[in-house]
Amino acid sequence: GTGYVVAKAPAELLRDEGLAQPIERLRARIAQRIAASLPAGPSVSVLQGLSVGLRGNVPDELWEAFAATGVAHLMAISGLHVTGCSLFVLWLLRLCWKWPPVGSLRGRIAAEIAVVLAVTAGYVLLAGASLPALRTLAMVVLVAIQRLLRRALPLHLTLALAAALLCAADPLAVTSAGFWLSFVATAALLLILDAGSGWRARVVTFVRAQAAVTALLTPVLAAVFGRVSLVSPLVNALAIPAFSLLVLPMVLFGTVLDLAAFDSSAPVWRSLAA
Secondary structure, eight states: OOOOOOOSSOOOOOOGGGOOOHHHHHHHHHHHHHHHHSOSSHHHHHHHHHHHOOOTTSOHHHHHHHHHHTOGGGGSOOHHHHHHHHHHHHHHHHHHHTSHHHHTOSOHHHHHHHHHHHHHHHHHHHTTOOHHHHHHHHHHHHHHHHHHHTOOOOHHHHHHHHHHHHHHHOGGGGGOHHHHHHHHHHHHHHHTOOOOSSHHHHHHHHHHHHHHHHHHHHHHHHHHHSOOOTTHHHHHHHHHHHIIIIIHHHHHHHHHHHHTTOSOOHHHHHHHHO
């Protein structure tokens, strides 16, 4: 179907104070902060997409380049972003537990789980609650429940249970490309998770991960987008580590600074734009 918006009066841009939803106000404020920190250009829209999931201003030719090189998935607020956020919060909490006055408190595990879940859920809402992000949130919740109950399900069952929860909440989720791309990619990574220890094993694991994701996602990508990037495994072998270790932590740091209403996030956004 094709929809049209017909109005006798010209469209009017609603200002921040006119928005009713607090989360949308936060997203708009962060997006405006990024735009104010940088000169006009594609970097503004890319960073708005990476931080709060506002990708509508990314130029078409840039989307075409992302698709041709197979890195469009990095632009979506996906499991990589949400997992990075959860692990960062968990790392900060573990640092706090090393402080003697706090480390001796009882109920640390419950407090740790509550804080991680609250921050992760807040970030997913702030980022637009896409299906890949919700999938990761569901898995984080399930792992947290298992930790509280002192039980451990196999990872593939946790993934299947997360899929069942999403389908129960939104049966039409199975018609979304993001649903299949997210779950198939995660399933592929679970297949090759354990390859031993040592740097050789890590290299082998990384190569196997690229091969598994490429092999399992190729039919999905071909069915959804009608094409497959042949250079995607090579490009992602460079892009994913750089994104995970450099870009994503800086994006999360800049977003936190803007959420805290500090005026010190501009250097972060300028560095990322460069």
